Amino acid sequence: QVQLVESGGGLVQAGGSLRLSCAASGPTFGLLARGWFRQAPGKEREFVAAIGWIGGTTNYADSVSGRFTISKDNAKDTVYLQMNSLQPEDTAVYYCAAKMGNIAYLKIEPDYWGQGTQVTVSS
Numbered sequence: 001q002v003q004l005v006e007s008g009g010g011l012v013q014a015g016g017s018l019r020l021s022c023a024a025s026g027p028t029f030g031l032l033a034r035g036w037f038r039q040a041p042g043k044e045r046e047f048v049a050a051i052g053w054i055g056g057t058t059n060y061a062d063s064v065s066g067r068f069t070i071s072k073d074n075a076k077d078t079v080y081l082q083m084n085s086l087q088p089e090d091t092a093v094y095y096c097a098a099k100m101g102n103i104a105y106l107k108i109e110p111d112y113w114g115q116g117t118q119v120t121v122s123s
Helices: 105-106
Strands: 004-005 010-013 018-025 034-041 046-052 059-060 068-073 078-081 094-099 115-123
Touching: 018 034, 018 094, 018 115, 034 068, 034 078, 034 105, 046 068, 046 078, 046 105, 059 068, 059 115, 094 105
Parallel strands: 010 115
Antiparallel strands: 004 018, 018 078, 034 046, 034 094, 046 059, 068 078, 094 115
């Protein structure tokens, strides 16, 4: 069974930075797209960023483009989310996700989810 374990969340002041990590384990061969979603209190879960596991193609939500960077380490089977210029509206539980398909399908419905990590940005 595939497992995704996030780490790196926490409390940061507005304008600060955090780096999230998501380590995958289990039968991960075939998980061609990895990414991040977030869910703020009282809101639906939304797409944040994704990366193609083979070619490294990236895709971002408009709300984070230019501030967040997704990257990967294939050898460690880990995906990262570097978050800069954080704002209070970025406060949410951030979830790692993976798909047995390309980024487009990951954005619609991931196959696997992590347990989530809390990111809180104070003003």
